Amino acid sequence: MAQRWEREGGHWLHVVDLDAAFTGEQRNLESVRAICAAVKFPVELGGGIRDLAAAQRAIDAGVSRVIVGTRAVESLDFISELASAFGSERVAVGIDAKNGMVSVKGWTEESALTALDLARRAEDAGAGTIIYTDIATDGMMKGPNFAETEKMLKSIRGQLIASGGVSSAADVRRLAEMPGLYGCIIGKALYDGAIDLRELQPIAP
Numbered sequence: 001m002a003q004r005w006e007r008e009g010g011h012w013l014h015v016v017d018l019d020a021a022f023t024g025e026q027r028n029l030e031s032v033r034a035i036c037a038a039v040k041f042p043v044e045l046g047g048g049i050r051d052l053a054a055a056q057r058a059i060d061a062g063v064s065r066v067i068v069g070t071r072a073v074e075s076l077d078f079i080s081e082l083a084s085a086f087g088s089e090r091v092a093v094g095i096d097a098k099n100g101m102v103s104v105k106g107w108t109e110e111s112a113l114t115a116l117d118l119a120r121r122a123e124d125a126g127a128g129t130i131i132y133t134d135i136a137t138d139g140m141m142k143g144p145n146f147a148e149t150e151k152m153l154k155s156i157r158g159q160l161i162a163s164g165g166v167s168s169a170a171d172v173r174r175l176a177e178m179p180g181l182y183g184c185i186i187g188k189a190l191y192d193g194a195i196d197l198r199e200l201q202p203i204a205p
Helices: 002-007 018-023 029-038 052-060 070-074 076-086 115-125 146-155 169-176 188-192
Strands: 013-016 043-046 065-068 091-098 101-104 109-114 129-134 159-163 183-185
Touching: 002 013, 002 029, 013 029, 029 043, 029 052, 043 091, 052 065, 052 076, 065 076, 070 076, 070 091, 070 101, 070 115, 076 091, 076 115, 091 115, 101 115, 109 115, 115 129, 115 146, 129 146, 146 159, 146 169, 169 183
Parallel strands: 013 043, 043 065, 065 091, 091 129, 129 159, 159 183
Antiparallel strands: 091 101, 101 109
């Protein structure tokens, strides 16, 4: 699948190690290594990046950018550590939110932080990229939360990637029209055939 998305024009490959996200153990690193070796476009990896050693293992496997989720809520010092060790461009903070509040631990708990607050703090700590997922729309094929994405875009200085609910070329077109938006993640819609990456090239060449 990674090679297919590369052939069809993807700019990055977004990979989540779900086992590591829930257990903290990186059980899928060999698969990640094989994916990175099989494609030329860059790969970003989330799930279980909870210490410097885990990030180092991911980068050693060929990953271009690591994504930190729950751990960023627990410790912004960890984001600073990662940025110092690997450079801000290799560090992304994934913010999963519902009704503007950050959700953690695989979306099972709501934190007391707003998504906008965490984004600003993570950026100040050294994260080069923020990945914003509205979990109410993720996988629902009903379109992203454009309003919250725009709020986030106006609140931070760095790269913002929109995630969750992207279900049509029209959604991608509307996101592409947001000044300064760095990118969007497409998941279920690709596998269901609702979006053809090749048709998106005129929108996001």
